[in-house]
Amino acid sequence: MPLDAIEALTTRASPLALTDPAPDAAALAAMLRAAGRAPDHGKLKPWRFIVIAGSARNALGQVLADALRKREPDLPESAIDKERGKPLRAPLIVVVAARLREHKSVPGVEQIIAAGAATQNILVAAHALGFGGFWRTGNAAYDNEVKAGLGLHSSDAIVGFLYLGTPATAAPPAQPFDHGAHITHWTGPPDRGAGP
Ligand SMILES: Cc1cc2nc3c(=O)[nH]c(=O)nc-3n(C[C@H](O)[C@H](O)[C@H](O)COP(=O)(O)O)c2cc1C
Numbered sequence: 001m002p003l004d005a006i007e008a009l010t011t012r013a014s015p016l017a018l019t020d021p022a023p024d025a026a027a028l029a030a031m032l033r034a035a036g037r038a039p040d041h042g043k044l045k046p047w048r049f050i051v052i053a054g055s056a057r058n059a060l061g062q063v064l065a066d067a068l069r070k071r072e073p074d075l076p077e078s079a080i081d082k083e084r085g086k087p088l089r090a091p092l093i094v095v096v097a098a099r100l101r102e103h104k105s106v107p108g109v110e111q112i113i114a115a116g117a118a119t120q121n122i123l124v125a126a127h128a129l130g131f132g133g134f135w136r137t138g139n140a141a142y143d144n145e146v147k148a149g150l151g152l153h154s155s156d157a158i159v160g161f162l163y164l165g166t167p168a169t170a171a172p173p174a175q176p177f178d179h180g181a182h183i184t185h186w187t188g189p190p191d192r193g194a195g196p
């Protein structure tokens with residue numbers, strides 16, 4: 001039974017580790033449908049979802065490792081190996097990218113935000129369905145070699161590498177949200193005092 005929306009939204013957390021089973025085809029389809037309901041200024045549908053599972057994760061690892069070696073040629077082989085192994089941290093990866101386009105009233109940043117909202121919908125939907133995921137970027141997300149390896153354009157923005165699977169252990173309890181520190185009830189411009 002999926003969690004209700006508020007329960008899912010308020011309890012989602014990044015699991016420390018993920019394992020099999022990956023979200024199955026029906027769960028993934030539901031997660032991507034949720035992604036497609038993200039707010040989207042201009043209805044541009046800027047998001048692209050690249051689904052990577054099974055042995056394709058090794059190929060992604062090689063793309064990440066080659067790109068890291070090119071970015072930082074002096075790194076020890078152990079660091080390159082670590083990068084190569086990252087996609088094996090979860091049974092399923094969804095790379096979310098935004099295909100940015102010129103638009104008279106929707107700047108690129110709004111297209112990226114829309115893809116980010118889609119990404120969050122995937123994570124919350126995964127959690128509601130009993131799976132888990134965590135969101136990663138890092139320098140690889142901004143690397144044109146990585147984008148090319150994924151079949152993206154250098155003008156696309158990789159918004160996140162979503163690692164998805166079944167939480168191996170219960171996620172650490174979410175920190176209670178300190179409303180007071182983040183919310184202002186605005187009633188008008190601040191009093192700037194009288195006179196110059
Ligand atoms: C755009 C974006 C990129 C992120 N990239 C990373 C990352 O590369 N490495 C990392 O440790 N956490 C990254 N995070 C944060 C984690 O995904 C996670 O949200 C954070 O550790 C807090 O844990 P929680 O999701 O359980 O609250 C990123 C979050 C966002 C929104």
